[in-house]
Amino acid sequence: MAETARRTEKRYGNRPTMKDVAARAGVGLKTVSRVVNGEPGVTPDTERRVQEAIEALGFRRNDSARVLRKGRTASIGLVLEDLADPFYGPLSRAVEEIARAHGALLINGSSAEDPDREQELVLALCARRVDGLVVIPAGDDHRYLEPEIKAGVATVFVDRPAGRIDADVVLSDSFGGARDGVAHLIAHGHRRIGFIGDMPRIHTAAERLRGYRTAMADAGIPVEDSWMSLGVTDPERVRLAAEAMLSGPAPVTAVFAGNNRVTVTVVRVLAEHHRPVALVGFDDFELADLLQPGVTVVAQDAAQLGRTAAERLFRQLDGAPHTPERIELPTRLITRGSGELPPAD
C-alpha cells in the first residue's frame, strides 16, 4: 500500500487510479471500469464495494486516458474575437448551452482579432482533439484547417465566412441590415449620411459598407469619400472620425455606425454635439432604449447565431451527411428615436 502511494504521488499530485480502487475493493481493474461507467454485469454487492473504495480514495476517472482510448473528447472549441465584447456573451452562452445538452464541454479562447493568434488557438484546440470547432474567424485564410477537417473535426464558422476553404457558416445578413438601416435614414429625409465601420478585410464590415453604398445608390445619392471612415475601431479614432464628418461646410446629418462599439462612441460624440444628428447603429446593445433619444439599431440575434451554429456542429458530429452550407439569419430594425430625427441642415 505504501508502495502504491509512492508510485502514484509522482504524478497528478497523488491521484488514485482504477488500479488503486481495484486493489482496495479487492476486485479486478476492469470491474472498477464497469462500475464507473455504469456498464452491466456487476453484482450489486461488488458494485457497492467498488463504490465504497471510490468514495474512500476520492477517485475521479482520468478523462485524458479515456479520451486516448476512445477517440472522442466530448468537448468542443469556441474561438471568438473578444470575450469582453457584449455581443459575444449571448453567443458564447448559447453555444455552451447546446454543448451541455449534448454532454460536451466548451473550451474557448479569444483571437483578439489577430489571425495568427486565431490559428494558434485553433491548432491548440485540435491538438486537444476537440470533437468540433465553432470559429468566429479573424483571418481570411483557413486552409490550415484542411487536414483537421479531413481528419474529422467538425467545424462551423459564425458571424463571418471561412476564407479559402469550404465550410459551414452561420451569419447575419449584414448587407441587407445595413442597407435597410441606411434606407431608413434616407426615408427620413437624410442625404448626407456618414458611415463609420471596421476594416473592410473583415467580412461583416465589408458587407455593411456594401449595404450602405447600395442604399445610397438606390436613392441616387452620390457618396463622398469624406463621409466614410473605414478601419477605425478604437474609441479615440472613432471620435475623431465622427467629429470630422460632423464639421466642415457640408457636415453629415446622419451617421450609420458599423458595430456596437462604434455606435456607443458615436453616441458619446453626439451627446456633446450642438445640433441633433440622426444615428442608426448595427448591433443592438443594452440600454440603447434608455438613452436620450433611444438609439435605433439594426439588431442581430447573437444567441440565435450561436445556437444555430452549435446545432449544425452537433449534427455533423452525429454523423449526418454533410455538405457545407451558408446560413444567413435576418436582422431586425428597431426604431427608438435616434434614427427618426429629421436632418438639421
Added chain:
Amino acid sequence: MAETARRTEKRYGNRPTMKDVAARAGVGLKTVSRVVNGEPGVTPDTERRVQEAIEALGFRRNDSARVLRKGRTASIGLVLEDLADPFYGPLSRAVEEIARAHGALLINGSSAEDPDREQELVLALCARRVDGLVVIPAGDDHRYLEPEIKAGVATVFVDRPAGRIDADVVLSDSFGGARDGVAHLIAHGHRRIGFIGDMPRIHTAAERLRGYRTAMADAGIPVEDSWMSLGVTDPERVRLAAEAMLSGPAPVTAVFAGNNRVTVTVVRVLAEHHRPVALVGFDDFELADLLQPGVTVVAQDAAQLGRTAAERLFRQLDGAPHTPERIELPTRLITRGSGELPPAD
C-alpha cells in the same frame, strides 16, 4: 503503408501518429517526438526530413496522450455564473490573458447560479485534469472539492468565498462599497433609502445588505422592512419591488441597487417615475455615464479580480508555498449625478 492507413483510420478519423511520420521519414519514433518538441539532438538533415513528413501527412500531436504521459494539461478551468453577464466578460478575459501568458488554455462553463450544476462542472473539469480552477461559486458548500485540492488541483475562488473549505479567494469589498454608497446618499440628505438586492445566501448580496444596514445604523436611521427587497433578481420582480417602495404614504427618496442587473431595471422604473429619485448602484456598467442623469455607482474592477485570481492560481501551480488567503480589492464610488439628487419629499 496501406496497413498503417487502415489501422489509424479507425480512430480520430484517420489522424497520422508519430509512428506514421517516423515511417514516412524513415526515422525512429522518438526522433519525431524530439523534432515536434524542439528537443536537441537531431541533425538538421533529419529534422528537415521529419518536418516534411509532418507537413505531408498533416500530423498534429495528440495532446491527450501527451497529457497522460506528462501529468500536466496546461489548461485551467473557469466556472462562472453566466457568460452573458457583462460583469463576467472582463473577468473572464483577464483570466484568459494570464492563462495564455502561462501557455495554458482556458476551459469554461457557466453554473447558472445553480449549486448542483457548479459541482457537476467542477468535477467534469477535474476529470479532464485541469491544472487549476478559478471558481465563482454558486453554492455554499465546497467540501466536494477537498479530494481534488488534496490531489493538487490549484483552486482560487473569485467574487465570493468558498463554503466550508479553506481556499484562496479574491473578492471586492462589497460591505465597504455598499456602506460608502449608502452613506453617500445619506450625505445628500436622504433618510428613506431603499435596498434591492439578490438572495442573501449569495455572499456578496449579504455583504452589501450588511453595508446598507451599517450605513443606516451609523447615521441613526431605523430601517423599515418595506424599504428592503431581498432575493429578487429577475427584471419583472425587481420592477415590482421598486414600484412598491416608491409608492405608499412614505416612499423612499433614494434607492441602493445591489448589482448591475438590478440597477439597470431600477433605472428603467425611475425613468417612468414622476418624481426624481436618487440612485446608487453596485457595479459599474457601460453607458452609465450617458444616461440622464448619469448613474452613480460603486464600481468594482472585474478585470483586476480576474487577473489577481489567475495570478494567484499560477503562483500555486508554480509550486510556491501556499496558505489560503483572502484578498479583498477596494471599490470606487463614481459620482455621475443620480446619487447626488436631493430628496424630493
Added chain:
DNA sequence: TAGAGCCTGGACAACGTTGTCAGATGCAGG
C-alpha cells in the same frame, strides 16, 4: 591508428483507461 568521448538515433516501458476474450462461478436439469 587506436582509444576516448561525444553526438545522434532508436527500442522499450510507462501513463490510466477501455475493448476483447477467456476463465471462473453458480445454478438448473439430466
Added chain:
DNA sequence: CCTGCATCTGACAACGTTGTCCAGGCTCTA
C-alpha cells in the same frame, strides 16, 4: 454427480505520447 448454460470477473493489449537508456558512428587526440 456431472453437464451445460448464463452470469460475472479479470488478464491482457492497445490508444499515442514521452523518459530512460543503450548502441553505433563519428571526431579528436595521443
